Amino acid sequence: MNLLKLKKEVYKANIKLYLSGLVTSTFGNVSGIDREKSLVAIKPSGVAYKKLTYKDIVLVDLEGNKVEGKLNPSSDTKTHLELYKNFSGIGGVAHTHSIYATAWAQAKKAIPCLGTTHADFFYGEIPCTRVISDRCIIEDYELETGKLIVDAFKSVDYHYMKAVLIACHGPFCWGENAEESVKISIALEEIAKIALYSIIINPQLGNIKKSLLEKHYLRKHGKDAYYGQEKSNK
Amino acid sequence: MNLLKLKKEVYKANIKLYLSGLVTSTFGNVSGIDREKSLVAIKPSGVAYKKLTYKDIVLVDLEGNKVEGKLNPSSDTKTHLELYKNFSGIGGVAHTHSIYATAWAQAKKAIPCLGTTHADFFYGEIPCTRVISDRCIIEDYELETGKLIVDAFKSVDYHYMKAVLIACHGPFCWGENAEESVKISIALEEIAKIALYSIIINPQLGNIKKSLLEKHYLRKHGKDAYYGQEKSNK
């Protein structure tokens, strides 16, 4: 892929995130990868969305070395890179501190799958990582945050679960490109909100049964999907 | 009724639903029926509201066969059809995953009638269906969802209760036409929200007494209604 095109896509995805209302101040960052060139385009650190242009998007290699751009990349860059390295099928990553998903992350609780809205997007409960250890915080915080995520996915397939909660922190989402990672972030916030209200009404709730989860997830995703206008949806 | 007129009405109702803020992404769908021709106009599946035009509205017969339109009808079409077949007096159906109504549906609880705002629109608590069985999920999910609703209305009159919660899923609403089904969806979300906050303040609450329910429902509906500008309101 053309790197200019990638930068523009990542720029657009960051703006979409901003317009979605999921981020305040300079929080949040979206990246995208060119798998052939092994280069990642990412939002610069601490730049206000209103002032962001596609020219500000920084290019880094998978070791985090800046390849193009005047500004420093997001301080969370190493977490993004760790995801690209370990989840070889993804093309974009988004990080936010969106209110409701962050509340679940701060509560150190996975978001249970309480209904079909959730199942339409995510195959099961949204995992929450362990709390990061003191050693990891001191040694290489952002890299270790990425490792925590990867660790939480040992028995979870990142193709079917495109979101995670970092305990005491907030969500990371991913997808086939930067745009999808933002779309997943928006869906995550929605289901985090509904789940919160659901457990207020009925604190005894658990995950919906597997048959219902599978039905909804698979009618939208996979080879037998029949939602939407294409024969075979992703 | 002219089928073009029906398609335009259904289009408008879908847009009204979108502008109401009750749906995100491509969720939600509104339909309307021509009772004489036994044809249903419904939103196409997975099409973004922003891109929707009245020409995209799909016409199907009561067996679900497409009669007109290039796109696939909503994946929830069979649920709509089941409602039209069983509730012969209705002309429109709306389905959303609106936050608060969905929270009650996920909590698997009927929304109690806690006040006159509720009673102004709905004659009693909003029923919540049983959780759908594994067999029904596998055999014909959307049809069986419709049957679940009909089952929940064995002892409830659909003329006076124009909404239902599907357990673990979300609400369906109906009315004399597509527009009214959207209006009911908006009212349902409002009373779902107030009910949630009410039970936080006072978890012991039950339904208001029947005399108050009847007074409010009947001053707005039925032959002795005196709300509004007409002698006899619906």
Place this chain on the structure above:
Amino acid sequence: MNLLKLKKEVYKANIKLYLSGLVTSTFGNVSGIDREKSLVAIKPSGVAYKKLTYKDIVLVDLEGNKVEGKLNPSSDTKTHLELYKNFSGIGGVAHTHSIYATAWAQAKKAIPCLGTTHADFFYGEIPCTRVISDRCIIEDYELETGKLIVDAFKSVDYHYMKAVLIACHGPFCWGENAEESVKISIALEEIAKIALYSIIINPQLGNIKKSLLEKHYLRKHGKDAYYGQEKSNK
């Protein structure tokens, strides 16, 4: 006061209520009184705010007889009139089903005075009426609702407490004119919201102490007020 001027004031206050976001659909109504002529201007029943013009405002006498206007007055007119008759110092009344105030009303709980935001507007907790009796519902519902309010103010001074919650229903607010009754409605919703969140954080909370209540209420109201730009504020 000129009756045309009164109608325009009441029209403006209704529109302000609508723009405040406190009402949905055709809910809510604001009235104002001409004390010399003993005539009340009030919103017509069930008319959409978007279509409302000042010419639609209905004039009624204190017995509820229509004196001017083509449309039916609000179905809550008798409640307004009962307030004007008993609270001789008020010039305007507003009724809403605003979310948070209605949640407290549905919970059948007075809103405790938990902080200075509350004390800046209301001298003590916002009273909640008894639940209306079956007899009163049947005989003359809207009139009896007014009597319930008056009854709740036997030991409360309506000059210092310009709002009430009708149990299982919602709030009524008043003031020196229609505009103030809307301003009070907005303040009520704000403090109802903060109070709800406060008791979630700390369910043990009670009213703030009297010295703090008096300080805040009196620095904004009464002859020794020193908030704002006038020597003596209302």
Place this chain on the structure above:
Amino acid sequence: MNLLKLKKEVYKANIKLYLSGLVTSTFGNVSGIDREKSLVAIKPSGVAYKKLTYKDIVLVDLEGNKVEGKLNPSSDTKTHLELYKNFSGIGGVAHTHSIYATAWAQAKKAIPCLGTTHADFFYGEIPCTRVISDRCIIEDYELETGKLIVDAFKSVDYHYMKAVLIACHGPFCWGENAEESVKISIALEEIAKIALYSIIINPQLGNIKKSLLEKHYLRKHGKDAYYGQEKSNK
């Protein structure tokens, strides 16, 4: 600093506060100080934000004497002055009754540091003052409110904790200038909201561990900060 420039800055910060949605009605006030001249620019009392111009900003000396301006300064002026006198490094102060921060203040609870969003802005839990004594209310309420804040910071460094909750009242925030005090007010409301939802999900939560707090606070603040585009961030 030029006093006209200060007034314009304080005006802009007040408008920013208004546009942020943190204040309703005439609530809230922002001030800024010229340390060389020992003069404070502050919002006039009870003036609607929509009508405010920079010419309305009032200048007072540190004893509260008006030096310039036609209008009365904010009724909270003495609280602002007490902060300027005791926190010699600050240049701006903002006061709001923002919903979520005020809910914590009314609950008389410090906001625990439950996650990294909080730690990015505030070094530890947001302190809540004692409830003001009857004597202090009567003698010099606004001055004593300032003293309460200073008292709560005996063992807290105001450089690293730029916000406080006044029990039964609401928050005060500060920063190097008026603009930063508003920015902190917005961040405070955000973390107050997330904290509320977090404790609903998990009522057992306590502060995050010190290593994580330090990591996040120090990567944005202090001499070794690496967030953003400057070598050494504030």
